[in-house]
Amino acid sequence: MYHVIGMPATEAERQWCCEPERFHEQMRWLRESGHVPVNMDTVAAWLDGRGGLPQNAVCVTFDDGTRCLRETALPILREFDMPATAYIVAGLLGADNDWLHAAGWSRRTLLDAVDLRALRDSAVTLGSHSLTHVDLSRVDNDAIRREVADSRARLEDTLGTAVEHFAYPFGRVRQYAYDAVREAGYRTAATVADGAVRRGDDPLLLSRVEVYNWDDLKRFSRKVRWGAADPELRPRSLKRVARRLLQFGGLYRPRLPT
Numbered sequence: 001m002y003h004v005i006g007m008p009a010t011e012a013e014r015q016w017c018c019e020p021e022r023f024h025e026q027m028r029w030l031r032e033s034g035h036v037p038v039n040m041d042t043v044a045a046w047l048d049g050r051g052g053l054p055q056n057a058v059c060v061t062f063d064d065g066t067r068c069l070r071e072t073a074l075p076i077l078r079e080f081d082m083p084a085t086a087y088i089v090a091g092l093l094g095a096d097n098d099w100l101h102a103a104g105w106s107r108r109t110l111l112d113a114v115d116l117r118a119l120r121d122s123a124v125t126l127g128s129h130s131l132t133h134v135d136l137s138r139v140d141n142d143a144i145r146r147e148v149a150d151s152r153a154r155l156e157d158t159l160g161t162a163v164e165h166f167a168y169p170f171g172r173v174r175q176y177a178y179d180a181v182r183e184a185g186y187r188t189a190a191t192v193a194d195g196a197v198r199r200g201d202d203p204l205l206l207s208r209v210e211v212y213n214w215d216d217l218k219r220f221s222r223k224v225r226w227g228a229a230d231p232e233l234r235p236r237s238l239k240r241v242a243r244r245l246l247q248f249g250g251l252y253r254p255r256l257p258t
């Protein structure tokens with residue numbers, strides 16, 4: 001899971017800004033180490049039992065849809081022939097990331113309709129990241145339905161293709177939002193819960209592994225191999241390791257938070 005591919009402009013946003021050179025070396029490493037990039041359609045078909053998944057499959061995702069995706073990430077994805085999936089804030093096309101200003105982020109322009117069509121035409125699968133990036137655990141049910149269903153309709157109008165994937169803003173999900181995502185017809189929905197996706201996982205509660213600004217190639221490769229954002233064996237990560245082992249054994253599944 002990536003957000004911005006670019007240099008951080010403030011300290012507050014540093015964690016979520018992957019510098020272009022790092023992104024380039026990470027994509028090259030994925031290719032050279034025999035990983036097989038897939039998009040979320042392939043993951044969805046595999047989870048549905050209607051398609052296979054290569055052994056070392058990896059799904060590159062971007063949240064928020066800032067302009068750097070087209071300007072900086074797309075040429076690198078093309079260089080390595082990497083499919084990817086990007087989650088777009090459908091009500092803010094061509095606007096900016098105003099929901100992050102209060103948190104100290106710099107002003108970043110979001111992709112507009114022309115950018116989205118260019119990404120679509122270059123093997124980037126586009127999903128919804130709501131209409132306005134509101135925290136779905138903090139708004140009423142009408143607003144949840146609008147954010148989930150209207151964002152899909154609006155993106156489908158813009159793209160002329162089906163939009164089948166969703167990412168919960170801030171990764172926050174409660175029962176009503178989960179139900180709204182299912183009713184709207186999405187095939188998958190991504191959270192920010194840490195971990196790789198395993199067979200049998202709920203397609204509407206997919207975990208991901210976040211890539212941070214300070215991940216050098218050694219840390220990045222460990223993250224991919226371990227399927228964990230914290231790949232160091234430290235006491236506080238032992239619980240996570242135990243959970244992963246249970247998950248491998250089919251004894252643990254991520255659940256909806258209550």
Ligand SMILES: [Zn+2]
Nearest residue numbers: 063064169170
């Ligand atoms: Zn977001």
